[in-house]
Amino acid sequence: MLMTNKLKYDTPVLTMGGVDIGYSNEIKILGLTIDSKLTFNSHVADVCKKDLNIYKQLSRAAKITWGLHPEVIRLIYVATVEPVIMYAASAWAEATKKLGIQKHLNAVQRGFAQKLTRAYRTVSLNSALVLAGILPLDLRIQETAALYEARKRAPPPSLRDAEIERVVAYADTPHPAEHMDLQFISLADQQQVEEHSNYAVKIFTDGSKIDGKVGAALSLWDRTSQFKAVKLKLSQHCTVYQAELLAICRATRIIRDRRETSFGIYSDSRSALETIVNSNAPHPLAAETRSNLSHCKSQNKLVSLFWIKAHAGLEGNEQADKLAKEAAQTLKCKPHFDLCPVSFVKRQIRMDTLEE
Structure with a gap:
């Protein structure tokens, strides 16, 4: 896969044993789908589809039992939906600033916000999120990426003068026989x-x-x-x-x-x-x-x-x-x-x- 943001470029020709090697537009590595333009549209679409299936199963269960308790729905959302979407967030957090990515995320979050607040379908997403007490997914993803950056590299802008307390590297700890x-x-x-x-x-x-x-x-x-x-x-x-x-x-x-x-x-x-x-x-x-x-x-x-x-x-x-x-x-x-x-x-x- 050739990764570049240039509009015009010459595609290299690769062969092995006289056989041409074809190019892929997407590669999936450790559950993260990376595309040649680094837009991460495919990855977001896949995880949102997975979470929408969870939402549909939840809806069917709610119909049978005359509605699940809002706290049960919140637990499902926090423990299942958010972790699935925020997986490897530090790699693709910048993509959440695009309007198309935000629409995918909003489609997932809207259903859960409505069930948490038991509101009509015509309610605005922002109002439902405020009433449900949950943060927008794009901000949660950027928050997770910022925490990862602070742990590994540099603190957020508001703490530029502070030095983060980091754990001791395994190589710097005593040998297990010396514990x-x-x-x-x-x-x-x-x-x-x-x-x-x-x-x-x-x-x-x-x-x-x-x-x-x-x-x-x-x-x-x-x-x-x-x-x-x-x-x-x-x-x-x-x-x-x-x-x-x-x-x-x-x-x-x-x-x-x-x-x-x-x-x-x-x-x-x-x-x-x-x-x-x-x-x-x-x-x-x-x-x-x-x-x-x-x-x-x-x-x-x-x-x-x-x-x-x-x-x-x-x-x-x-x-x-x-x-x-x-x-x-x-x-x-x-x-x-x-x-x-x-x-x-x-x-x-x-x-x-x-x-x-």
């Missing part, structure tokens, strides 16, 4: 905390987000009292989850540089701890934490991870929570962590779509 068998212990009350406090240094970590400001903190304790506090600032677009991971990561970095041989890390974020103990989790902060723990193990240091209940009156946890809130509200310095999470990028792209 550590990490576990954390859940502690429900003060008594259990005291039973698991026989460490030279105990480090309580916490993260906080208040009024759009994000902070994390560490409270270092010896046998009896706090002897050091560390406050960390994160960018406004960061999440509490990132703050919790950053605090634990910084704790392992401190442990790596100290001389004591036994340490306990106490966090009230179960999700952060589960990410760290999962050797396949590709989050960069979790990967760095596991690397620090591996280094500590080579130094013959004992490091234990604990989950403790938040706001349960545990002295170390309450102190770490107080420090994290102070870090979020009062700390004025360059952020210690400023990578933009994909969830924030996704939310920003959705806001741009809604505005359009």
